Amino acid sequence: MNNVLLTSTALADTIANLFRGIGDLMRGWVLAIPLGVAKGIFIAYFILLIYWIIKLPENEVTLALDNGKIVHLRPFALFSLATIVVIYLVF
Amino acid sequence: MALGGIDYFIIIIYLIGTVLFGMYIGRKMKSGDDYFLAGRSLPWWAIGMSLVVTDIGAVDMVGIAGAAYLYGIVLGNYDWLGSVPVMIVGAFLFIPMFWKSKVSTIPEWLGARYNQSVRTISAVIWGVVTAFGLGVTLYATALMFNLLLDLNPKIIVVTESQSVREQVVDATGAGKTHDFVFLSDYGQIQKVIDDKDPNLVLIHQDWSGALSSESAIVSFNENEITPDWGESMMHKARPPTWTLMYSIIIMSVLIGTYTLFGGLKAVVYTDVLQCIVMLGGSLFVLFFGIYRLGGVSEFVSIIRSLGPRAQDHFDLILSVDTATPHPWSGIFLGLGLVLANAYWFGNQNMVQRTLGAKSEADAKASYVFGSFLKILIPFAMVIPGIIALAHDPNITDADKAMAILVKDILPTGALGLFFAAFLAGLMSSVDSALNSGATIWTKDVYQKFIKPNASPGDLLVVGRWITGVMLAIAIFFAQFATRFESIYDLSQTILSLFQGPSLAIIAVGMLWKRATGKAALVSLISGVIFAGTLMWVNSNASVPLFQVSEPFLYVAWWSFVLSIVILVVVSLNTPPEPESKLKGLVYRYE
Known part of the structure; x- marks a missing residue:
């Protein structure tokens, strides 16, 4: 053994x-890599995603529901990502 | 504070109500599609809430709060980095692709995109991992259940020596099945005995004071402390009359009942109820906990006053050479780029409910809505772990931090509400894993290999049988979860073996039409073997390969990288897949 x-x-x-x-x-x-720069890498990643969401074609972020209503998802997605950026700036 | 009559009333009403509600929702089940995909009828808001509450199950309530007690807000990365951005990417890129392909499982999608070998291997891996994960979840539940209901024997250890305290903790397995209270002031022994009513009092070195107690009292010295001594002392306290296994079985029967009858629809709609109760209960602990500490500034100053052990407790970004398992590099590469993506669009548990969405719009909107809710989760799960540290810095088993906090601070009634919230988390994780595991075994194994022409009614019956068998397997696995220090790290370690390679073949397959079936097969097998080898080498080498305590984040990252390299290289050296096969399965290639 x-x-x-x-x-x-x-x-x-x-x-x-x-x-x-x-x-x-x-x-x-x-x-x-200093911790400040590391935090910058995280925030840059979120900003990159924000840019990607802004550049998505309208038909991929606008949806028609069964009841005929049009829903714009882009503002909600941008809000979530912007909130995360603020959180990483604070902590 | 122990549970009072009103607490038990709330808990019982909640349990019965959830089971009946689940059975009512699922009463019209007729086919496998109804059972596994809710007849593709689910709205975005229900899926979004279900996604969130499934992700923050009992494992998180116990494990994340416990890890936050030890390491601080860095655990928030698992939601703020590991969920929010990834869910948004999933909403606009991966989830619509899955939904439009009309599959029932991710392995089924892999079969359509690559070949049946990839489908089968992936299905078996996920089926087994799901059963094991269920076991961990059930174990976490039992810990909380026993602690909150005061079912564990209590031992008071009196010593002025920190090293003796640590030796006792080691010798007794950190008190997973017994509750320990450590006391350094010998003058307080009688008061603590009167307050806690322990089963055993262990007094370090000779002490001649008189004690009035019905508890067994034992004097010991540091030379006696061995694992055998620890075992005998825990037995002397009395063997637990209510073992963890009883709690596991009760929970399994309750959850199994409505999941077995109602399938995905019952799972998702009970999750909506559970999301409301769980978020409400956890946020109540947050606000009430901070209030009891004297406000936010007092809370922060208590943590700051704890010195080096808590100096990073409010930092999301920790150094590469941190003593915790959460260095920023591992968090960013392993969690942010691999595990999180693999979890949110490579994990059948999560993706299955979006496959049951009533439209592509609902599937997309559910992930965006879920990402919004996920912003709140660290406030409900991580910060209460830090509050527990401010409340009691001497908890020996961090996994009990949340339970001790709520028992100490919450008034009668609120404790019942929190316990119901905990049960909500537990039930949502278990029911989802059960349903998704049963879907994989039924669709990718039974229908594929045993009865390809099975009728919708056959699939419903088989799905229910498999649900019951999976629950039995999970109960068996739950016995082994005690061997690991932190429940959360355990589940992440298991997932890290498979998630990197799985994500590599899903993401590359969806984004690059040149990826071939043969390459995906080689990539998946090599990636899993490589991940397993890294874990094995790390724990068997004289000097660990990775310089962090739990290297699952790095293992996930490197197995992901290797799998991508192999997938690309082998794809370029094998014939391309026919164009007709790829339409609708590769991004923007209709």
């Missing part, structure tokens, strides 16, 4: 060593 455990640890170590070099390098890059 002990031999099996030692072998599995050795195998795991071998595989881990294959990834560790590149992993540590990438971790170093990400660690160098």
